Amino acid sequence: MRKIAGVVGIIGMLAAVPAEARSLAAIKQDGTLRVGMTGDYAPYSLRLPDGSLKGADVTMAGELAKVLGVKVEIVPTTWKTLKDDLLADRYDVAMGGVTVTPDRASVADFSVPVLTDGKRPIVRCADKARFVTVKDIDKPEVRVVVNPGGTNQRFADANFPHASVRVFPDNRAIFQEIAQNRADVMVTDGTEVDYQSRVNPGVLCPATVPDAFNKNDKAYWMTRDPALKAAVDEWLTKTLKSGAYARALAKAAE
Missing domain, CATH: 3.40.190.10 (Periplasmic binding protein-like II)
Structure with a gap:
């Protein structure tokens, strides 16, 4: 051995x-x-x-x-x-x-x-005050969606052991999983959160977190x-x- x-x-x-x-x-x-x-x-x-x-x-x-x-x-x-x-x-x-x-x-x-950026949640606009901490997200009834292989998946694996985490293969289409109510939240870099909120106005919003969950370059x-x-x-x-x-x-x- x-x-x-x-x-x-x-x-x-x-x-x-x-x-x-x-x-x-x-x-x-x-x-x-x-x-x-x-x-x-x-x-x-x-x-x-x-x-x-x-x-x-x-x-x-x-x-x-x-x-x-x-x-x-x-x-x-x-x-x-x-x-x-x-x-x-x-x-x-x-x-x-x-x-x-x-x-x-x-x-x-x-x-x-x-x-420098950091991880933040993106959600349906009606839920922007619901998921403001890691603890809010890490619950069995919360459906987290994440793209495979990068720092988003690593963050989800490390921080959401109790949530229902689903890996979705296409990062270009992943945000529609939230918009169409097949998932509740995705935690990704703030730049992407802001971009997707702009191109999906009134549908997807940044969660009202006081600050990013982490910082990264x-x-x-x-x-x-x-x-x-x-x-x-x-x-x-x-x-x-x-x-x-x-x-x-x-x-x-x-």
């Missing part, structure tokens, strides 16, 4: 090692920056019915590629496979509302933070190469200081 456990441990460690991750020099030589995006997290990135993408980080991906002197290629990924896809060298940088976590930081580099997540991180950080620092990112986010949220 010890030998088996040892082999499993070695396999696990090997699985966490990036497969020949590309350096900035290799990206420039190839002429293409591969950007991983889920396409399901407005206003950062959202895949439209015609297959095109819109969002603040879609714009930012193009701007970063220009600064690096290469073209951009958007690589589809999911929150569940985000880490595996990066480690398998399917993309160079993940963008689109990626939360900084210790697990992710242990295998790849994060840029300087793009913004959003950043760009990239393969480990000091030159790549330095280039991304230099560009992003200037972009944030100029207000270009804030303008792109505001436009995407319209």
Whole structure:
């Protein structure tokens, strides 16, 4: 049994090692920056019915590629496979509302933070005063809906052991589960709560919580190469200081 456990441990460690991750020099030589995006997290990135993408980080991906002197290629990924896809060298940088976590930081580099956000509940407007604390939500009769594989599911797993939690596979359609009374609440990042409330006026509302349930940074997540991180950080620092990112986010949220 010890030998088996040892082999499993070695396999696990090997699985966490990036497969020949590309350096900035290799990206420039190839002429293409591969950007991983889920396409399901407005206003950062959202895949439209015609297959095109819109969002603040879609714009930012193009701007970063220009600064690096290469073209951009958007690589589809999911929150569940985000880490595996990066480690398998399917993309160079993940963008689109990626939360900084210790697990992710242990295998790849994060840029300087793009913004700070936190988990808040989104509910039907009639229930906005009903679900204002974690305790209000964590009850057997409360139907929580969550998308798979990311920090939303981790938060639900950790904080709602008594609620009826259902994993819904499509983050683009998940909010209609609440609107159509098939679920009561979803806890997600405040930026997404505010966006979905704006596009579903009078139907979906932010719960009247006094503050977010937690705080977390959003950043760009990239393969480990000091030159790549330095280039991304230099560009992003200037972009944030100029207000270009804030303008792109505001436009995407319209």
